Amino acid sequence: xxxxxxxxxxxxxxxxLRSFQCAQTVYDATVxxxxxxxxxxxxxxxxxxxxxxxxxxxxxxGSMASATSKxxxxxxxxxxRASLEELMLDFEDFLRQRGLRIWDxxxxxxxxxxxxxxxxxxxxxDGSDKSDPYCIATASAETTANTLxxxxxxxxxxxxxxxxxxxxxxxSEGGFTERLYRQRQAARKDRxx
Numbered sequence: 504x505x506x507x508x509x510x511x512x513x514x515x516x517x518x519x520l521r522s523f524q525c526a527q528t529v530y531d532a533t534v535x536x537x538x539x540x541x542x543x544x545x546x547x548x549x550x551x552x553x554x555x556x557x558x559x560x561x562x563x564x565g566s567m568a569s570a571t572s573k574x575x576x577x578x579x580x581x582x583x584r585a586s587l588e589e590l591m592l593d594f595e596d597f598l599r600q601r602g603l604r605i606w607d608x609x610x611x612x613x614x615x616x617x618x619x620x621x622x623x624x625x626x627x628x629d630g631s632d633k634s635d636p637y638c639i640a641t642a643s644a645e646t647t648a649n650t651l652x653x654x655x656x657x658x659x660x661x662x663x664x665x666x667x668x669x670x671x672x673x674x675s676e677g678g679f680t681e682r683l684y685r686q687r688q689a690a691r692k693d694r695x696x
Contacts, residue, residue: 517566
């Protein structure tokens with residue numbers, strides 16, 4: 504009998520994905536942003552929080568579904584990226600509608616956020632408090648929204664690379680149905696011997 508791991512490969516592990524960690528930071532920060540700057544009864548507030556949540560949840564769901572459906576993993580990872588794009592547009596709308604500046608991606612502020620993101624490995628072993636490294640709870644609306652746009656762009660970039668890797672893996676290894684077929688064929692050959 505063949506090893507079951509050949510049929511159902513390791514899956515999950517999404518918490519270790521940098522894309523998941525970044526999307527989770529965006530979700531948590533979006534909730535804080537909305538609490539601070541968006542009317543509590545606003546439909547936009549609910550949509551922003553739900554788009555941020557969808558980014559995180561779809562990464563997790565896709566990762567767990569990958570055991571039996573690479574197609575579902577690809578689809579849900581794409582949905583996560585699309586949800587974050589929707590959220591980014593909401594932040595841009597927020598800034599534009601209030602006459603606030605939208606940072607250029609190469610502005611000193613945006614570069615500083617990217618540098619902080621790249622240096623943050625979510626390791627608190629040095630004893631420092633990294634619960635709000637981007638100052639979401641205290642920065643101005645303009646700075647907070649732009650910081651979140653930078654983080655969303657980072658998550659989207661990571662998800663884009665992840666999608667590319669998933670596509671490559673699917674093309675080279677196939678999906679669950681193909682693995683199942685190969686194992687059934689091998690089992691039939693073994694029985695005939």
